[in-house]
Structure formats: C-alpha cells, structure tokens
Amino acid sequence: MKDINTAALSNYRNDFLREVEDNVEEGRWVKMCMQCGVCSGSCPFGSHWQHSPQELFMMIRAGQREAVLATESMFMCTSCYNCVVRCPRELPITHIMHGLANYAHRLGLAPQTNPTRRFARMFWTNIVRGGRVNELKLSLGLYFMDGFISGLRQAWAMRKVGIGLLRTGRLNLFGLVGQKGCRGAGELQRMLAKARLLEDQRKGLGD
C-alpha cells in the first residue's frame, strides 16, 4: 500500500483548505465560518475539546494540517447537533467534525488511543458482520479492548448494569454465540465493500 498521507501531502502541498474541501465530508463549508464561536459555546463536551470547532475552522484556513489531523477534538463530538441548529451561517458542523475525524483516521493520523475512535471502529465491524448491532459483543469488546485483566475489571464495574438489563429482558446472552441479524448481511457486506472502493477512489484514499 502506498502511503496515502504522503500522496495527499504532495497533491495539495500547502493548501490544506482545498484538501479539506475535496476530501472531508461537507468540507466545502469550512470557508463560510465567520468565527463567531456559537458552536464552541453550544457544545455539551465543549470544555473537553483541545481545539473548538471554531478554532479548527481557522486552523484549516491557516494550513495547520498536522495539528488539525492529530487532535482528539473531533472525537469529542456527541452528535447532538446543537452547533448545527445554532450556527448563523448554517454550517453542518457536526458532519464536518465527523468528516475530519474520518479523514484523520483513514490517513492514520488520528490519535491511536482515543477511546471513541476505537469504539467507533468496533461498532462498524460489529454492524457490518451481522447487518445489525450485536449489543452484547459490542459492550464486551469495549470492556476488553485493553486486554483481559482490565476487561475483567471493567466488566466487574459494569456488572450491575448488565444484570439489570438481563433481568429485564434487555440483553441477549445468546448474542455471544451468534445472533440472527440480517439475512442479507452477505449482500450488504458486498455493497459496503463496493461503496468504500468508490469513496476511496473519489478521495484519493485507495491503494
């Protein structure tokens, strides 16, 4: 596999704004930001962002490629859409944040240890496998993502939630050995592989 990050760098040289416009979901909106800061003040996880959305938009325009693509900030987005409905310029900020996170992740620049990045990957693998969420496997996968011992500790800490859900018929223990899922999962997997291929071609993310 050729290094897609090096390829993107040589394609766009110092024009990070254009790189974002071409390759990031809804990236063409970035230049419309007027730096009012309403997005930053509206975010429920605002204080946890190293760089607020407003800052990120300015950093993109200033060509601070590495700082933008390596920050954990976008992974703080809870998809609450507060910024979207309040933005006076109507920027789809949530989607731009998702798009930046996805692009950074695909280039291999996103912080490897960020828990939301890791959980999101697990989630995608989980739904692609069966076509539907397997909640038990997803939760256990999350608890055990840092190894067996810390997994046991996590599972122990969460035991009452698990028992509560089980007792009220809201957790499927059989999920561990297999869940019915979607009959067309195979066909769905083929469609998703093709979709990924087309998207990668369009965004210069392919091999």
Next chain:
Amino acid sequence: MAKYEYSFYPGCSSERRASASNYMTSVESMCRHLDIRLNEIPDWNCCSASIGYCEGGELPRHVMNARNIALSEQHNADQDIVATCAACWLGTKESQERLNSDRALMADALEVLKEGGLDLHFKNKVEVRHMVEALIEDIGYQELARPVVKPLAGVKVAGYVGCQTNRPFGIDGESFENPMYLDKMVEMAGAEPITDYEQKVTCCGGALAFSEPEKSQAQIKDILEAAADQGADMVVTPCPVCQMNVEVYQEQINRRYGTRFNMPVTYYSQLLTVAYGSSVSDAGLDGQIIRARKLEDIASS
C-alpha cells in the same frame, strides 16, 4: 384495514432482548389502541447510528440507509417510513436528504445498490418520519387523548426530549431550544408535565456514554438533578439512547457524585399505553431497571 399504516423501521435496539425491547412492546400496544398498522421493512439493517462515521465514512453510511429505503419501497410501496428510534430516524432521513441533494453521491449509491439488485426499487421519494411525528401530525393531540381510560393523575413528568429527535430536523413547528410536543403528549395522558424543565434538550453523551463515561455521566447527572429538583416522579423520553443512558448509569453516578438518584426513565409510548388501559407487561414496564411504580400502580388498578 387499519386507520393508519406505515412502513416500519424498528432498528437494532428494538429487537427482542435488546436494550429497548420494552419500548417496542409499548409501541405495539399503543398502536393497537390507535389502530395503527406497522409493516416492518423486511430484513432491514442498522442505520450506522451517529458513531458509524469514523470507520464508515460517507458513502458506505448512506448506502446502509439507502438499502432500507429501497427495501421499504419494494415491499411497502408508497408508505411513509416510520422509525421509533431517534438515531434510525435521523440517519435515514439524513441519508435521503444528502443523496437527493448531491448528484455524484446519488450516482455512486445507485451503482452500489445494483450489487444487491435493489436499484429498481430506489425512487427515494417516501417521507422518513419519527413515530412522534406520525402521532402528532397524522393523528393529532385530541385524537391521542380520546382512548384514555386511566388518566395518569398525580404523576409528575419531566419530558426529556434530548438531541436527535429534536435536532437537526426536529418536529415541525417546534423550537429547537424549547420544544413542547412531549409535554403536550404527557398532558394528553392525564399526567402533569414539568413545562420549565431546563435540561429538556441537553445531550446525554449519546454513544460517548460508552467511550467517555465520565464526561457523559456529568451530563446525565445534570439531566437527573433538574428533574429531581422539580419534583418529577419520572423522566419520559422519545429516544432509546436517552432512555438507556439516563436510566442505567444512575448507580455509578450516585457513587461518583454522592447523589441518591433512583429516577424511573420511561418512553412516551409507555405513558400512553398505561393511560389507554393496558397492563404493566403490555406497557413494557417490566423492562424498567428502575421500576416506574406510580405507572405500575395505575396500570394494575
């Protein structure tokens, strides 16, 4: 022939023995009372939810929703798609909107649908709606109140709308900052809504309750505290993620903050189902980890 008929997208959490199976139970009961027929989209798949973006990117995510829309058109032709889950509704509606406004994306999506032999069925013209939209817009508040036989007198309810049933699409005619529809539904069921519940549209952390539990639980604590301060008997919500997050972490929050929350978190459909005279189990109240005793008492009276 039922009075109202929809193509139904239940979503993963509504499956049997999944985290919102009790929501599904109450929706089925509620629909029986209101003469609504839900035709499940055969072999539907996950909408990819709000956390699918990181690995799924754009096109794959939209394709997941396009497949559901195509299946709906093939099997439930001309029926609006109704989802009970906020994320399912949002994801499907968003994909539909995006595909309709981006020709290149639509061309790619159609090419991919061909792989599954679904291209002929993808006209992408039906409306994608949340169950509460169908209730409010097609049936209306007055009609929703008509089957009430056991008004939920004396039950004080904090209507927690949350994010994704409210933003970015929201319910027609409602404000993003202070939507009133849930309070009106609570009122229709004969209960008492806390109309100035200030955490009504606060985010519970969504999927980040899993990956960033401490940050999310700080949100959830505020949501519970405001309800408790106003003397709420329970929180009610239209969203399975909100329900789960606000209900199941209360013990951890109590330990972390020294609080003593023990607040039931129910669905609007459970309130209506009990008011319509159904039993505890038909209302899915046996699916509450924190039992909603006041509702149970009314249901079994």
